[in-house]
Amino acid sequence: MKNIGQLHGVGLGPGATDLMSVRADRLIRGAKHIAFFRKMGSKGHAWTIASPLLSRDVNEIALEYPVTTEIKLTDPRYNEVLSEFYANCCNRLKEYLGNGEDVVVLCEGDPFFYGSFMHLHSRLANFARIQVVPATTGMSGAWTATGQPITWGDDVLTVLMGTMPKEELVYQMNKTDALVIMKIGKNYQKVKAALKEANLFNRAWSVHYATMENQKVLKLSDYLSEEMPYFGIILVHGTGRRP
Amino acid sequence: MKNIGQLHGVGLGPGATDLMSVRADRLIRGAKHIAFFRKMGSKGHAWTIASPLLSRDVNEIALEYPVTTEIKLTDPRYNEVLSEFYANCCNRLKEYLGNGEDVVVLCEGDPFFYGSFMHLHSRLANFARIQVVPATTGMSGAWTATGQPITWGDDVLTVLMGTMPKEELVYQMNKTDALVIMKIGKNYQKVKAALKEANLFNRAWSVHYATMENQKVLKLSDYLSEEMPYFGIILVHGTGRRP
Known part of the structure; x- marks a missing residue:
């Protein structure tokens, strides 16, 4: 056998x-x-x-x-x-x-x-x-690309999918310190509206093709397209304890 | 120069x-x-x-x-x-x-x-x-050691520190699908009480020294010590969409 x-x-x-x-x-x-x-x-x-x-x-x-x-x-x-x-x-x-x-x-x-x-x-x-x-993970590649740590001290990190309903996104965004959003693509307008409602839009970053030759890192407020590639990642860095 | x-x-x-x-x-x-x-x-x-x-x-x-x-x-x-x-x-x-x-x-x-x-x-x-x-990350090593994916489909993943107050832990545990807890050590009794209050204790796993020779993977209900090594990790797997 x-x-x-x-x-x-x-x-x-x-x-x-x-x-x-x-x-x-x-x-x-x-x-x-x-x-x-x-x-x-x-x-x-x-x-x-x-x-x-x-x-x-x-x-x-x-x-x-x-x-x-x-x-x-x-x-x-x-x-x-x-x-x-x-x-x-x-x-x-x-x-x-x-x-x-x-x-x-x-x-x-x-x-x-x-x-x-x-x-x-x-x-x-x-x-x-x-x-x-x-x-x-792709998200580690993405936060490294922003040149800033994603979490400090006792920060809570939440990972969300752009496919979730907007109300659920806002609810989750309101109770975290640091944030990663994946699977965005055609859900970008909804995700953007949720970030604005949770007052996180101005702290958010978009990262595409992290660690690759065509890597793109932008403050989300400078990202002007209507959609996002499926593999694009949005990040909000934590601001916790830093001695 | x-x-x-x-x-x-x-x-x-x-x-x-x-x-x-x-x-x-x-x-x-x-x-x-x-x-x-x-x-x-x-x-x-x-x-x-x-x-x-x-x-x-x-x-x-x-x-x-x-x-x-x-x-x-x-x-x-x-x-x-x-x-x-x-x-x-x-x-x-x-x-x-x-x-x-x-x-x-x-x-x-x-x-x-x-x-x-x-x-x-x-x-x-x-x-x-x-x-x-x-x-x-250490947490990727830990969930791989359990032989089960940490997240499926649209699961929300939350990463918490054992150093947080118990009420905050319970609040965060109640609104996530998958969970990682780090920095446990002497905070283990508090973390355990929070997991019980959030009805997650029976689904939780403890992983120590993931990917190393002395790796230990246990259902948390089988973990009997009063404390946990500082680098021990507790996990609750998500149960999301799986075609």
Whole structure:
């Protein structure tokens, strides 16, 4: 009987290839099979970060999202379509794992902090051994890019998703010291209105493509577009105790 | 006139040496002068993580905290003593920087996420160029150790310090989906009471020394000591949307 291969969920960090961990670098260079999510028709952000490290004859398993923004989150079909997609992804990975082959899944940011890998992890945990390699989050890359610490002393940090209702955003914003908002994209006008209502707009920063060549860091009041890239991050720094 | 050297604030990640970034690894191996905080009488956690990488003739600049728990946070002397300490640390680093020598400061976790480096950064920002290398946080190491994602879908994540008053802890716990608590130590009984009041105690996990050889992961209900190490982390996982 064949042994089952091992699945590695490898965090790539915020974007610069040399900000991934030494462990991740070693696993990716040595990988025979790599899998990664991407939007249909693009090379994918995860692949792009890891590509300088891939061996010439690596087998690339591209997992292409069937939907990203075409179906609304509130539509029950959204979960159905994604659920079927993740099940199909797992079936593809099981072919390799079942043949005793290890597979490295490239994960943007940290695998267990939002993101897609967890939907493979929960479905494959009983099938194969899984090793998860933690990584620098996109938000760490973003606050480092602003040149200021995100939290001091006993500051409370809250991480919010731009997909939340405006009232919930304002409620959460009103009771935190430091703030990170992700998944903004088309929700930007709502997020902006919430920040104004919570009197945080003038302290907020927008960071896009943190740690990468095209990194953009702006006070949010200087950000003039109507929308924001999906991977843009908004930050409000804490102001806690500083001896 | 001599050029001023560059200061590098290098994040070491959660503890395992190979979880630091490739960039951090390269900077530490190449460093002529390294500085690091430590408790008097100990080698220090930061030094221990980095020690396998240090060149044989590296110059070690140990910055030893004058107090840790002897003076209470609420005592005004606490801030005074620490402020003088950080000023002295900066004077020591300025001797090297002013002679055109680069200095690498070893920072546990991520340099701009709580931690001591920021107190050097704010004091030296006008003196020298400073490069900060973001890293995997201790909390990422901790949730990875539990084998479960910390956040799903639109979960709100809140990071709290055990040093906060109990009522504030309960208030914050009641309005989040996922939770991280740090700086626990002698505050453990208060934190535990707050978790019970917020009905989160039975879902909480304690993680000590995440990613290191002596890593300990327990349901909090199985953690029987009266106190917790200062670097212990308590987690409550989110339960959000999962297709």
